[in-house]
Amino acid sequence: MLLPLSFFVFTTVPMVLFTKELENQDTFEGKDATLCCKTTCQDARVNWRRGPLVLEEGMKYSMQKEGATHTLVVHNVKVEDSGEYICDTGDEQSKAALTVKGNHYSFLLLFVFE
Structure with a gap:
């Protein structure tokens, strides 16, 4: 008589944490x-968000990964791009504020009286 045999395999996945947080810009x-952070795991995948909105790579945003360093580039920023940006590993989040200032020009008028 054969008895049923069961096996259980338990694995632990290390948490992905930040060794370098995002910094306000x-x-x-x-x-x-450019927003940049570094994680504890070189194989980590991250999601970039602006507030609740998940960002996707395209003309506005470039996302790069080099080793454990993750970089988001926001191209040709406008004042409307200001806000909180988040890098999310699934285990932890790093947040930073992006502040975009409008271009204000000052003109100097010179009058010459003779």
Whole structure:
């Protein structure tokens, strides 16, 4: 008589944490803004968000990964791009504020009286 045999395999997946957090950025309209963070795992996948909105790579956003370093570039920023940006590993989040200042021009008028 054969008895049923069962096997259970338990694995643990290490948590992906941040070794370098995102930092707040101030920039001017028309520039590119770069947000960068570093995780404990080189194979980590992250999601980038602006508030609740998940960001996708395209003309506005570039996402790069080099080793454990994750970078988001916001191209040609506008004042409307200001806000909280989040890098999410699934285990932890790093947040930073992007502040975009409008381009204000000052003109000097010179009058010459003779």
